[in-house]
Amino acid sequence: MNGGRREVLATAAYGVLLVACALLSVAWLAAGAVVAVAAQLPGAADALAVAGAAGDRWAQGVLAALPAGGPAGQAVLDYGFSAATLVIAAVLGTSQERSWSIRLLVLAMVGAAGAFNLQAHAASAVVETATGLPIGTLHQVLLHGVACAAYIVALLLFPPGRGAQPGGAARAVVVVAGTGTLLLVGVGTALLPHTTSCVLFFGILVPVAGLVVLPRRIRGAPTATARTQARLLFSVLAAAFAITAVLAVITLLLWSTGWRSVVLVDMTSHEGMPGHGEPTALLFWFSRLACIAVAVAVFVATRRGGLWTAERLFSRGLAVGLTSALVGGGYVVVRRTLDHVLEVGALTAAVVATAMAAPALLPVYVRAERLADRLLFGSRPTPYRVLAGITALSRVTATDAPDLTQVAEAVGRGLGAGTCRLTVTRPGLRDRSHTWTEGGEHGPGELVEVVVRHGGEAVGTLAVDHGAVAGLHHQRRHLLEDVADSLGVVLQASRSGIELERQLRAALAHAGEIAASRRAVVAEMDAERRRIERDLHDGAQHHLVSLRLTLGLVEHQVSTGQLDKARTRLEQLAGQIDVAESILAETAMGVSSPLLAERGLVRALEEELARGQPPIAVDADGVVPAGDGRFPHDVESAVYFCCLEAVGNARKHAPGASVVVRLRTEDGRLRFTVQDDGPGWDQAGTTGSPGRGLRNVTARISAVGGRVEVRSAPGRGTTLEGSLPLPEPDARPAPRPPASTGSPLLDQVRDAVREARELYPVGVQAGALRALAERLDDPRTGPRGPEPAERRACREDARAARAVLRALEELVRTDPPHAGAELLRYRLDRIRSGAHELAELDVLDALGAGELQLPDGERRAAERLLGVLGPETPTRLGLAPGSPAPDVRRAAAEQLARWQRHAVNPLAGSDARTAADVLVRTCERLLARP
Structure with a gap:
C-alpha cells in the first residue's frame, strides 16, 4: 500500500x-x-x-x-x-x-x-x-x-x-x-x-x-x-x-x-x-x-526488436569513434603545431599531418577495436580454456553416460554466458534438451544457436545468449563453432546411451508382449483341450460304452446259439457305430471335415446347412469351379468353416431370421456372402476386440490370401462378405512334374514333404502328405522365368508353399512321428525363417484382415512396397515404370530409412514394428537388385 x-x-x-x-x-x-x-x-x-x-x-x-x-x-x-x-x-x-x-x-x-x-x-x-x-x-x-x-x-x-x-x-x-x-x-x-x-x-x-x-x-x-x-x-x-x-x-x-x-x-x-x-x-x-x-x-x-543488431552497430561505432578522435585529434594537433609554432606554411603542415595520420589509421583502429571489446564485454576466455573445462566435465566412463547438464554449465561459464542449452536430436523421436541458466532463475530468452556435428551428421545444437558471443574481435565469432565441434563426440555418446536405453525398454516391453501372447495361446489351447475332453466324455464316450456293451451282448448271444437275436443286435450295432461316428465328427468340427473332403465345397455346404432348423439353401449358381469340379483344399476348407461359423452366429443372435448363403466366382476370386435379416447391431458403438469366432474367420481367410468384412446396423441385419484368390487356370493338356520349379522356396518345401512322407509311410497322414505333394507338383506352380512381369505368379507360389508349410507344421505338432520329429521340425523352422516371401505375405494378410493397424498413408505405402499395385521395382517404390536406375536407388534408400525409423519407434506396437522389420528387409532386397 x-x-x-x-x-x-x-x-x-x-x-x-x-x-x-x-x-x-x-x-x-x-x-x-x-x-x-x-x-x-x-x-x-x-x-x-x-x-x-x-x-x-x-x-x-x-x-x-x-x-x-x-x-x-x-x-x-x-x-x-x-x-x-x-x-x-x-x-x-x-x-x-x-x-x-x-x-x-x-x-x-x-x-x-x-x-x-x-x-x-x-x-x-x-x-x-x-x-x-x-x-x-x-x-x-x-x-x-x-x-x-x-x-x-x-x-x-x-x-x-x-x-x-x-x-x-x-x-x-x-x-x-x-x-x-x-x-x-x-x-x-x-x-x-x-x-x-x-x-x-x-x-x-x-x-x-x-x-x-x-x-x-x-x-x-x-x-x-x-x-x-x-x-x-x-x-x-x-x-x-x-x-x-x-x-x-x-x-x-x-x-x-x-x-x-x-x-x-x-x-x-x-x-x-x-x-x-x-x-x-x-x-x-x-x-x-x-x-x-x-x-x-x-x-x-x-x-x-533489433537489439542485437543495434549492439553490433553501436559497438563498431565506439571503435570508429575512438579511432576518429585519436587520429583526427592527432591530425589537428600536428597541423596546428607545424603551422603556428614552426611556421612551415598551411599546405606543408596539412601534407605532413596527413602523411602521419594515414599510416596510423589501421593500427589505431585495431587497438581501438580491442579496447572497445574489452570495455564492453570484458576479458574473453581462450578456446583452449573453454575446451579444457568441457573435457573435464564431459569425460565418459565405462559405467556413466555424459551428464549434458554439467557440460552445458561448463560451456556457459567458460563463455561467460547467462544461459546455455544443449539439445540432442534423435531421428523420429522428440529432441532432448539440457539447459543451464546462471542462478537458475531466468529463462533462456533469445539465443544464438549453432549445429553440433559428428562425422558429418547433425547430432544436436548448442545455444547461448547473445552476450556470450557478442564482440568485435574475430576470434570471438569462431569460438562458439569451435566449442560446438568439440561437443560432437559427447552428444553422439549421449545419443547412443539414449538409444540403448530406449531399445532396452522396447525389448523389455516386447518380451512382456511375447510372454502375454504365449500365456494367451497356452490358455486358449488348454481351453480347447478341455472342450474336446468334455465333448468326448459327454458324447462319444457314452456311445462307445454303449457300443461295447452291445458287442458283449452279441458275443453272449452267439456263444449261446441265439443267432437270430445276435443278428438283430448286429443291425443295432451298425446304427450305434454311425451315431458314434457322427458324434466324433461333430467334436472334431473345425479341425477337419470328412464331408467336405468327400463331397466338395458346394455339396458339403448344401448337405450341412440342410440338416439345421430351419434348413438353409445355398445359392451357388455363380460358381465356376476348376476342371475337376473342386477348388484347392485350403480354399474350400476356409470358405466352408467360415460359412458355418457365420450361419451359427446368425442362428444364435438372430433366431428365426432368414439366412442366405451365396457363392460365386468372379475376376479370379471366390466370393462368398452370408446374410440375415435379423435385428443387427451397432458397429460404431462397439468397443473392444472382435469375438473369438470372428477372429477365427479372419485368420482362416487371411491364411489363404483372402479378405473378410462384416457389415451390420440396427434393424438392417448382418452381412458377412469374403473373397479369396483362386489360382489361374493352366491351358496345358497334361501336367509335367518338374525337377525344379525355379522357386527355391517351393523346392525346399517339396523336400520337406518328401522327408515327411518317409516318416509317415502309411495311414491317414500318408494320404494327406500325398495330396500336399500333388499340390506342389501341380502345373500351375511349375517353372517360371525371372522376368519382372512374372513375379506376381511367384507370389502365388509363395502362397502355395506357405499353405503346405502350415499343414506340415500342424501335422508335426498334433501327430509327431516316432523318429525324426525334431529333425523335421528344425527343417520347417529353417525354411520359414529363411523365406522372406512368407513374411511379406503375412504382413499383407494382416493388413487385409485389419489385424495390423497403420495410418492410411503408411498402409498404402506398405501395400505398394509389397507389390499390391505391381511387382516391378519402380512401381513398388512409387515411381513411374522405366524410371532410371539412380532414381530407383534413391527411392529405395528413402523407403529403407523411413521403415527403419518405424522399426525402432517405441510408440508403435509390436506388430507394427515387426511389419516394419519385414519392409526394411524388402527395401534391402530392392536395393540389391541390379
Missing part, C-alpha cells in the same frame, strides 16, 4: 515538474526567437523604439535584448539542436516503455532544449525589462539544474526493468545523487558562462556518471537483454567522452595559439572570463550533440 502511494506521489510530482519545465523552456525559446529575428530584420529596432516610447514594455524588453542576440548562423544552428532535442523528447515520451529512466530522460531533454540555447537567454532581458522581475537566476537554476540532474538519475536507473530499480539504500543514493547534481549545476551555471557550464556538465559530467555506473550494470544485469541495453548506452557514452577529451585538447591548443576561426559568441559570459568570442564552439556543439546521441541510444535500446 505504501509502495503504491509512493508511486502515485512520484508520478504526480514528475508530471508537475515536466509541465513547468516544458512551459518555461518553450516560452524561453519563443522569446529568444523573437529577439533573434528582430536583430536580423532591418528597421525592427526603430519600430521597437517607437512602440517602447509609446509605453509598450514588451517592446522595450525586446529592444533592450537585441544586443544579446548572436550571429544569424549561430542562431539557426542553436535552434536546430533545440528542435531536435524536443523531437527526441516527444518520441521517448510516446514510446511503449514507461520506466523511470525514460521519464527522467524526457524531462532532461525538455529542460536542455531551453537551458543551453544561447539565443533563448536573451529572453531573460526581455522579461526583466517588461515585468521588472529578475528571473534570470531562477531560469538558470531550474532548467539547467533539473535537466542535468534528470540525466544523471536516468543513467543511474538504466537499463529499465525489475533488476535495475533501486531499493532501500540504493534509492537513497539515487536521491542524494540527484539532489547534489541539482545544486551543483544550479550554482555552477549561475557562476559560469552557459557555454562552459554546458560543456562541463553535459559534455563531461553526464558521460563520466554513466561510465562509472554502467559497467556494474553490464556485469550484474539479471538478463542478457538488460546487459545488452547497458552495453549499447555505454558504447555511446564512452565514444562521447573520448571525443570530448580530444576536442578539449584541441580547444586548449587553439586558445593558446590565438586561432579565432572557430569561435562561439556567448553573451552570457561574465567580464574577464573566457567564453565570449573564444574557440569553444567545437566543445559546445558536440556537448549538445552528445545529449541527443544519449537519448537516441536509450530509445534504440528500449525498442522491442
